[in-house]
Amino acid sequence: MKPTDSIPLLSSASRPTILIVDDDEAIQDLVNIYTQEQGFQTRSCPNAETALEDMRKFFCPIVITDVQMPGMGGLSLCRKLRTGKWPGYVYIIVMTGHDQEDGVVEALDAGADDYLHKGAPPAELRARLRVAERIVTLEQRLRRTLESKARQAASDALTGLPNRRTFDRRLNAEFKRARRFGEPISVLLIDADHFKQVNDQYGHHVGDEVLRRLAATLREHLPREYDVLARIGGEEFAAVLPHTSRDDAATVAERLRAAIESTPFATAAGKLRVTVSIGIGSLSNRVSMEPQTTLDVLDEADRGLYESKRLGRNQVTV
Numbered sequence: 001m002k003p004t005d006s007i008p009l010l011s012s013a014s015r016p017t018i019l020i021v022d023d024d025e026a027i028q029d030l031v032n033i034y035t036q037e038q039g040f041q042t043r044s045c046p047n048a049e050t051a052l053e054d055m056r057k058f059f060c061p062i063v064i065t066d067v068q069m070p071g072m073g074g075l076s077l078c079r080k081l082r083t084g085k086w087p088g089y090v091y092i093i094v095m096t097g098h099d100q101e102d103g104v105v106e107a108l109d110a111g112a113d114d115y116l117h118k119g120a121p122p123a124e125l126r127a128r129l130r131v132a133e134r135i136v137t138l139e140q141r142l143r144r145t146l147e148s149k150a151r152q153a154a155s156d157a158l159t160g161l162p163n164r165r166t167f168d169r170r171l172n173a174e175f176k177r178a179r180r181f182g183e184p185i186s187v188l189l190i191d192a193d194h195f196k197q198v199n200d201q202y203g204h205h206v207g208d209e210v211l212r213r214l215a216a217t218l219r220e221h222l223p224r225e226y227d228v229l230a231r232i233g234g235e236e237f238a239a240v241l242p243h244t245s246r247d248d249a250a251t252v253a254e255r256l257r258a259a260i261e262s263t264p265f266a267t268a269a270g271k272l273r274v275t276v277s278i279g280i281g282s283l284s285n286r287v288s289m290e291p292q293t294t295l296d297v298l299d300e301a302d303r304g305l306y307e308s309k310r311l312g313r314n315q316v317t318v
């Protein structure tokens with residue numbers, strides 16, 4: 001998890017919260033009044049250092065900052081806000097000094113989105129805040145859409161489990177870690193037995209229902225959060241079990257097998273029972289001169305699965 005993920009978004013549903021940074025209390029108060037009149041929530045900081053600290057605790061998507069402040073200046077704050085990792089875009093309005101025309105170019109180049117002369121009428125501040133809100137809202141909507149698209153692309157629509165692509169990614173990552181730290185890791189391939197018969201006998205809809213129940217029951221019996229359970233094919237599931245030796249994986253696999261066997265799934269066609277066959281691949285105790293790859297471990301699990309099928313199904317091959 002990225003460190004920024006834990007920063008709460010104050011403004012998730014309502015208006016964006018504005019952070020006002022100015023060492024001059026009178027200006028702080030004025031901007032506060034104008035912005036609150038507009039229905040914005042505000043937070044205030046007397047300098048750039050506390051502003052950055054505050055942003056890490058409460059992310060504000062809109063920042064209005066003074067330029068000249070004791071300690072870090074407003075333009076350095078702009079640069080820091082631009083290069084920092086935040087949960088969303090930070091829209092920065094720089095308030096330029098009283099009569100100075102200069103500073104605007106520098107402010108924009110430092111990362112500001114807009115600028116405001118301190119002597120500008122309140123109506124102008126309000127208009128610029130409407131621009132800020134427009135941009136921030138747009139960015140939030142875009143980000144949510146992208147996040148939901150990414151979630152969709154990573155998971156299987158029928159069961160909600162991670163899909164094959166996510167499984168491969170997670171397996172590779174966990175495998176690398178296991179090798180680096182010399183830890184065991186195991187993989188289970190889980191295939192529903194005679195599943196074609198379920199479809200043939202009760203129809204595809206019921207088959208789908210059974211697959212959903214099967215997925216949920218498997219997940220339920222893999223209580224460790226970092227165990228990955230994915231749907232990698234039609235009626236095929238796979239689990240990555242980090243920190244798990246072959247023996248421990250065999251115990252887990254047997255638990256899953258027994259749970260599926262003993263759980264009747266309620267469907268439109270009544271309560272149905274299915275069974276699964278399981279194969280195990282493990283990095284833990286294979287004696288080989290060749291460095292093992294994820295493919296080797298998957299191959300091994302595949303051979304185990306084939307053996308479970310050959311020996312009559314509803315079993316685990318260790």
Ligand code: GH3
Pocket residue numbers: 158191192193194195196197199203204205206207208211233234235309313
């Ligand atoms: P085995 O014990 O040898 O694995 O037999 P099986 O019938 O399970 O294996 P086979 O590979 O012959 O058939 C798999 C069946 O799974 C065929 C297909 O109709 C069904 N299936 C695959 N994906 C889905 C799905 O998304 N929904 C439904 N309802 N059925 C599916």
Ligand code: MG
Pocket residue numbers: 022023024066067068069
């Ligand atoms: Mg100042």
Ligand code: MG
Pocket residue numbers: 191192235236
């Ligand atoms: Mg199959």
Ligand code: MG
Pocket residue numbers: 191192193194195235
């Ligand atoms: Mg099958």
